[in-house]
Amino acid sequence: MKKLINRSVAVAASFALAAGALVAAAPAQANTVTIKVMTPNYTPLMPAYYADLNKRFEAANPGIKVEHENLEWSDLVVKARTLVATKSYPDILNHNAFAEYAAEGLLHKASDLFTDKALSDFATAFRDNSKYNGVEYAVPDLASSRMFFINKALFYGAGNTKIPTTWAEVTAASKKIKAKYGSRVYPLGIPLGQEEAQAEFQIWAGGNGGRYFDEKTSKWVINSAANVQTLNQLKAWTKAGYTQPNPASTNRTDVFRLFAQGKVAMLNASNFFPSDLKTIYKSKVDYGVAPFPTAKAGTKAITLGVQDYYMAFKKTGNQDAVSKWLNFLFEPKNYAAFLKATGGFIPATKSASTEVDSTLLPYIEQLDNAIFYPGTLGSWGPVNAKIQTQIGGGITKDAKTVLDAIQKAAVAAGVK
Amino acid sequence: MATATLSETKPKRTKKLKVSHTVSFLSALPWIGPALFLIILVVIWPVIILVRTSFTDISLAGSLLDFNGIQNYRDLIGNMDLYPVLRRTFFWVFGIVFFTIALSLPLAQLINQNFPGRRFVRWALIFPWAASVVMTSMIWSWILDAYSGELNLTLTQLGLITEPVDWIGNPSTSFLFLMWVAIFVSIPFTTFVLLAGLQSIPNDIVEAASVDGASSWQIYRKIKFPLLRNSLLIATIINLINVFNSFPIIWVMTKGGPGYDTDTTITFAYKLAFIEGNMGQSTSLGVLNFVLILIVVGFYLKATKATRTEV
Numbered sequence: 211m212k213k214l215i216n217r218s219v220a221v222a223a224s225f226a227l228a229a230g231a232l233v234a235a236a237p238a239q240a241n242t243v244t245i246k247v248m249t250p251n252y253t254p255l256m257p258a259y260y261a262d263l264n265k266r267f268e269a270a271n272p273g274i275k276v277e278h279e280n281l282e283w284s285d286l287v288v289k290a291r292t293l294v295a296t297k298s299y300p301d302i303l304n305h306n307a308f309a310e311y312a313a314e315g316l317l318h319k320a321s322d323l324f325t326d327k328a329l330s331d332f333a334t335a336f337r338d339n340s341k342y343n344g345v346e347y348a349v350p351d352l353a354s355s356r357m358f359f360i361n362k363a364l365f366y367g368a369g370n371t372k373i374p375t376t377w378a379e380v381t382a383a384s385k386k387i388k389a390k391y392g393s394r395v396y397p398l399g400i401p402l403g404q405e406e407a408q409a410e411f412q413i414w415a416g417g418n419g420g421r422y423f424d425e426k427t428s429k430w431v432i433n434s435a436a437n438v439q440t441l442n443q444l445k446a447w448t449k450a451g452y453t454q455p456n457p458a459s460t461n462r463t464d465v466f467r468l469f470a471q472g473k474v475a476m477l478n479a480s481n482f483f484p485s486d487l488k489t490i491y492k493s494k495v496d497y498g499v500a501p502f503p504t505a506k507a508g509t510k511a512i513t514l515g516v517q518d519y520y521m522a523f524k525k526t527g528n529q530d531a532v533s534k535w536l537n538f539l540f541e542p543k544n545y546a547a548f549l550k551a552t553g554g555f556i557p558a559t560k561s562a563s564t565e566v567d568s569t570l571l572p573y574i575e576q577l578d579n580a581i582f583y584p585g586t587l588g589s590w591g592p593v594n595a596k597i598q599t600q601i602g603g604g605i606t607k608d609a610k611t612v613l614d615a616i617q618k619a620a621v622a623a624g625v626k
Numbered sequence: 627m628a629t630a631t632l633s634e635t636k637p638k639r640t641k642k643l644k645v646s647h648t649v650s651f652l653s654a655l656p657w658i659g660p661a662l663f664l665i666i667l668v669v670i671w672p673v674i675i676l677v678r679t680s681f682t683d684i685s686l687a688g689s690l691l692d693f694n695g696i697q698n699y700r701d702l703i704g705n706m707d708l709y710p711v712l713r714r715t716f717f718w719v720f721g722i723v724f725f726t727i728a729l730s731l732p733l734a735q736l737i738n739q740n741f742p743g744r745r746f747v748r749w750a751l752i753f754p755w756a757a758s759v760v761m762t763s764m765i766w767s768w769i770l771d772a773y774s775g776e777l778n779l780t781l782t783q784l785g786l787i788t789e790p791v792d793w794i795g796n797p798s799t800s801f802l803f804l805m806w807v808a809i810f811v812s813i814p815f816t817t818f819v820l821l822a823g824l825q826s827i828p829n830d831i832v833e834a835a836s837v838d839g840a841s842s843w844q845i846y847r848k849i850k851f852p853l854l855r856n857s858l859l860i861a862t863i864i865n866l867i868n869v870f871n872s873f874p875i876i877w878v879m880t881k882g883g884p885g886y887d888t889d890t891t892i893t894f895a896y897k898l899a900f901i902e903g904n905m906g907q908s909t910s911l912g913v914l915n916f917v918l919i920l921i922v923v924g925f926y927l928k929a930t931k932a933t934r935t936e937v
Contacts, residue, residue: 291900310903314685393789404883455772458884459795468773592903599901603885606797612885615706619902 243531244275245301248293250286250518252482252552254490259551267538274531284405287595299523301532304351306585308519312342313588313626318522320346323533328540331559335577336517341586348519349536350558352549354480355513355576356413357499364395364475365498373500376507377417377443380476384452387475396454398447399465399477402602406462408583408594409514411601413478415440416512416581417504422597422620423584430593430620433613440505441601441609448605458602470495478502480516481573485553501576513573515580517558589623596620673916680913684905698906702914705907707886708894714801715870715890722805723865726812727858733813734820735846755814763878766807770794797887800880804888807875812868816861823857824850863926870919891915 249260257280264276279300281289290305299316311317320329320340329337329346336350360373365383368390374380384397401410412422420436423429431437447453454460454468466483468474470491487493501511520539522532538544542561549557556574557563566574584590596619604612655662680698683691702708737748754762769776772792781787794800827850835845873892876882882889882897889897895915899908 288900291903295900295903295905402884404881455790455792456795456884459792459797459800459880464773473773595901595903599883599897600885602883603887606884 241273242275243273243527244277245528245531245535246277246279247302247304247535248279248281248286248290248300249304250283250306251280252555253486255551255553256280259547263539263544263547267535270538271531271534274534276535291591299525301525301528302520302522302535304518304520306516306518307591307594308340308348308521309342309586309588310591311521311523312345312347316523317347318524318529318532320349322529323522323536324349328537331540331561333558333560333563336558339517339582339585340519342588348521349540350517351520352552352555352558353515353517353577354482354555355515355573355580356409356478356480356502357513357573357576358502359469359477359479359483360498360500361469361472361475362496362498364391364472368475373498374476374503375501375511376503377505380503381447381450381452383476384447384450388450388452395473395475396468397452397475399460399469399474400444400447400453400457401460401462401465402444402457402605403459403461403464404598404602406598407601408597409516410462410478411437411440411444411597412581412583413502413512413514414444416514417502417509418443419505419509421581422593423587425584428625430617430625432597432620433610433617437613438610441604441613443505445605445609456605458605467491469493469497481556481570482552482554484569489553499572510579513576513580515577515582517582517585588626589620592623593620676909676912676916680906680909682906682909684909694906698910702907702910708911711886711889711891711894714888715892718801718805718808718872718890719866719870722808722812722869723862725805726809726816726865727862729809730813730816730820730861733817734824737817738821738824751814751817753814754811759811759872759874760878762811763807763875766803766810767794767879770803794879795884797884801888804876804879807879808869808872811875812865816865819857819861819864820854823854827853859929863922863929866922867919867926870922891918 247260247264249256251257260278260280264278268274268276286305290300290303293299294311294316303311308317329349332350333353336353337346340346340348340350358373364387365373368383368387370383370386372379374383380398387395387397401407408422412420415421415437418436418440420431420434420440422432424431444453444457448457454465454474465474465477466479466486469477469479470487470493472493472495484497487495487497502513504511520536522528522536539548540559545557545559545562546565549555549562554567554570556570556577557566563574583594587593593616596616600612600616681693681695683694683697685691733751737744737751770793772778772790772795775793777793778787778790782790791799793803831849832845835849836842840848870890871892872890873896876888876890876893877896880888882893886894886897891911892915895908895911898904898911
């Protein structure tokens with residue numbers, strides 16, 4: 211009997227202890243907010259940058275914990291969509307699209323996270339691109355524009371004298387390169403694989419007056435005559451053997467690697483490509499850059515402007531923490547380090563733009579002639595995905611049929 | 627007369643059976659209850675949700691907008707991309723299962739023989755089964771890579787090709803390579819099921835046959851193969867289900883691309899939902915997949931019942 215009493219006392223005591231521990235733990239837990247941050251891996255330097263940033267942030271903000279996830283672009287796109295569809299939102303997301311989430315009412319307004327003064331430091335054009343129905347729901351983190359890159363040794367070695375400015379000149383230059391190097395070199399790199407097909411197509415189509423969306427009439431124009439003609443031109447170059455085999459399954463990183471190995475002579479690439487060549491591919495290729503070729507002589511060269519966004523999802527009690535984290539990131543010192551880690555992008559803030567590297571200047575000038583994606587439409591996300599997976603099919607199938615199918619899906623997705 | 631007695635006894639018997647069924651079910655409930663509960667929770671409930679979801683309009687963010695009847699099914703049927711995918715799924719499932727069995731039969735025969743190093747061969751055969759399918763698929767996509775893959779390198783060095791061939795980039799060859807990888811990972815399981823079947827064949831029958839002067843081909847054809855029927859059936863059915871539901875190989879190697887050129891209904895459903903944000907069509911395709919699998923399982927039940935009565 212005594213034994214039994216002893217035991218029940220012990221049990222009671224352990225319950226009391228456990229309860230006490232719970233009570234003691236409860237207030238500490240209430241003070242700690244954990245935020246999930248999801249970002250794309252612009253370069254291999256990003257994980258180290260964020261590890262350092264988060265460490266300093268947590269030290270300066272006790273009570274906020276950061277769970278950070280750095281993903282490759284193609285994984286980020288799928289994961290973000292999966293998380294949102296299953297309602298397990300990240301707190302902060304760095305992505306190339308925001309409007310579909312804003313349309314669902316999932317995002318904090320930028321004005322709820324930043325002071326007016328902080329917001330006014332972002333470049334006005336980029337701020338306008340971050341609006342859904344006239345309200346800012348995201349902030350730009352960086353931007354890029356593109357130029358036409360050539361491998362000087364291959365290009366001039368084949369007897370070319372002038373970087374092409376028209377499609378006809380691209381054809382002529384490709385012919386010479388192919389004649390000189392045979393199957394060792396692909397004159398033209400055209401990546402229409404899922405990773406960036408929408409960009410590759412837009413920059414060629416843009417030189418022919420083609421767009422995905424007409425701002426004036428507010429209509430999708432994916433199967434326009436200009437776009438069909440562009441896709442047929444890309445098809446013709448592929449058929450002639452001027453491109454790498456199977457553009458529809460080649461990703462941007464694949465042709466970047468080929469260019470770095472000296473196997474591709476001409477391609478479209480962004481302002482960060484020079485830094486990638488050096489740090490990621492360890493390439494010694496001597497390259498030249500020029501404005502992008504247009505369909506016919508006399509048309510003004512265009513570029514594709516792309517901006518990415520930081521956005522914060524509305525979750526109970528996370529507003530203060532996500533605001534602090536984002537403001538911490540955009541502190542001049544931290545933002546400068548961010549730009550450095552991302553490797554040669556165009557800054558999104560006015561303050562950081564005053565001290566950019568001189569090699570970036572031509573790309574910034576190009577921004578005046580830039581086409582941007584219709585990123586402020588809530589339906590752009592799914593339409594973009596459709597373009598990415600489908601448009602490359604136009605290389606082997608009928609171009610018009612492929613573009614018609616995408617147009618149909620875009621019209622079904624609507625203009626909202 | 628005989629029929630009359632039959633019709634007289636029949637109702638009585640079923641009635642008796644019914645009562646004893648209910649009683650035995652109730653008395654068994656405490657034992658099968660937890661399992662039943664689990665089945666309802668993780669099998670039946672998701673199916674109900676899936677079917678219900680397929681009749682709704684769901685936004686990208688997963689919020690329920692409205693019930694919209696059979697609109698999702700109409701959209702799916704009107705989606706012209708579905709039909710090549712269905713055709714391909716058919717080839718995928720039956721092609722892979724056929725070749726897997728065809729290759730596993732001789733392999734099982736081989737590793738059933740006694741020869742030096744047999745243990746090593748058996749281990750090697752288990753390997754693709756033990757390794758994660760994602761890993762295997764990645765290794766194969768590296769082997770088949772157009773520019774730095776081992777296959778192209780070897781072929782170039784042998785002088786068989788002059789410029790790199792993009793095996794998995796070109797839809798006409800890539801699907802065959804995907805099927806090959808699926809066969810590669812299905813062979814171990816199938817072979818070992820067949821091996822187990824071979825080992826269960828009593829030795830004395832085989833001995834008796836050879837004493838009677840049967841050639842080894844005759845022994846295989848007339849004795850071993852018929853006795854393998856059960857394991858063959860199990861291997862086939864399980865492979866049918868596995869291969870139909872197979873997702874990682876296609877996703878890792880081609881993501882179903884270019885376009886939908888290497889998609890099966892499983893990857894297509896995933897793509898519709900999580901790449902294109904088309905939840906409605908995707909859930910209705912999910913239901914279609916479920917029905918297709920039910921048909922396959924129906925075959926399974928019918929087939930196993932057939933063998934049970936025969937043996």
